[in-house]
Amino acid sequence: MTTPDSQPVPSTATSDPLRILITGSAGFVGSHLVERFLNEGHTVIGVDNYISGQVSNTELFLEHPRFTFIEADVSHGIPYEGEKLDWVxxxxxxxxxxxxxxxxxxxxxxxxxxTQNGLELAHAHGAGFFLASTSEVYGDPHVHPQPETYWGNVNPIGVRSCYDEAKRYAEAITMAYHRSRGVNTRIIRIFNTYGPRMRPDDGRVITNFVHQALRGEPLTVYGDGSQTRSFQYIDDLVEGISRLMMAQYHEPVNLGNPDEFTMLELVNEITLIAGRQVSKKFERLPLDDPKMRNPDIILSSNLIQFKPSTPLRFGLSEVFKYFSSLDNDQ
Structure with missing residues (x-):
């Protein structure tokens, strides 16, 4: 893979107003993208069926004059019949x-x-297509940290395969549409991202730890706590996405934070923010749970000058505030 020369990359804020359709707009990441693009002066069409998105995330923008929402399952089609789109x-x-x-x-x-329905829509409109893929395409990696050139170690029939293989297929069909039909594509592989608007029942480690700490419960640590993850705050991810939209590059790009933490180190961070000692309980490691996950970000650093800048402690504090406010509203 060639590494592009480092050049200043504008964000979407410097471009003319765009018309952007976002599937999964009521989700954690999708809702932050809606907010970013509306704030930059673009028109946004959100699409979601709420299988994992939240109605409250859509309600944040319903009164905005440049936001339209379509409730639909994009697996069955994307019922958009409006003006020409610039991005799907x-x-x-x-x-x-x-x-x-x-x-x-x-x-x-x-x-x-x-994914195919989104690609067909983008092709019909002459629009760019932006795919949210995942670090899960690397599976339980034998290479660490994981560069985009690593093909992964994925169990194709395991309990996580429905997600891993869906994203691997999504990347394959996105590249096929780019190569055979000329669709202007972008692919990102998102590494563990966290922040406000995550679902309370999300089930991922930061959500679990914060909720348990707020309720005075022991923090559930799977395995011996030595497995590692890197954690990226949502604002950093959204900035990386915005920058990649403006770069002419079509193959996958890792977007993540290279700072690596064991689960026991994360417990210590949670303890500091909670302001009191928290206890731990240990449970069996889930099937096919990766022992380590950390992005090689050389490509994104050179291509779009992207490197996450939000310290974990600050981001965790914001998540504490967010979930505390939800508990107070109930």
């Missing part, structure tokens, strides 16, 4: 293990048919 951004999919294991067929379908 495919962010629809359950993304946490509890959700995609609850809806395995739906997860596979949104990665397969949903």
């Amino acid at each position: 951004m495919h962010f629809a999919s359950p993304a946490s293990p509890p959700h995609y294991q609850q809806f395995p067929v739906e997860t596979l379908m949104v990665g397969a048919q949903g």
Whole structure:
């Protein structure tokens, strides 16, 4: 893979107003993209069926004059008949293990048919197509950190395969549409991202730890706590997405934070923010759970000058505030 020369990359704020359709707009990442693009003066059409998105995320923007919402399952089609689109951004999919294991067929379908429907729409409008893929395409990696050139170590029939293989197929069909039909594509592989608007029942480690700490419960650590993850704050991810839209590059790009933490180190960070000692309880490691996950970000650093800048402690504090406010509203 060639590495582009480092050049200043504008964000979408410097371009003319765009018309952007976002699938999964009521999801955690999708809703932050809606907010970013509306704030930059663009028109946004959100599409979601709420299988894992939240109505409250859509309600944030319903009164905005440049936002339109379509409730639809994109696996069955995208019922958009409006003006010419500049971008179709495919962010629809359950993304946490509890959700995609609850809806395995739906997860596979949104990665397969949903991606193709988005590509067809982009092709018809002469629009760019932006695919949200995942670090899960690397599986339980034998290479660390994981560069985009690594093909992964994925169990194709395991309990996580409905998500892993859906995203691997989504990448394959996106590249096929780019190569054979000239669609202007972008692919990102998102590494563990967190922040406000995550679902309370998300089931991923930061959500679990914060909720348990707020309720005074022991923090559930799977395995011995030595497995590692890197954690990227949502604002950093959205900035990386905005920058990549303006770069002419069509193959996958890792967007993640290279700072690596064990689960026990994360417990220590949670303890500091909670302001009191928290206890731990240990449970068996889930099937096919990766032992380590960390992005090689050389490509994104050179291509779009992207490197996450939000410290974990600050981001965790924001998540604490967000979930505390939800508890106070109930």
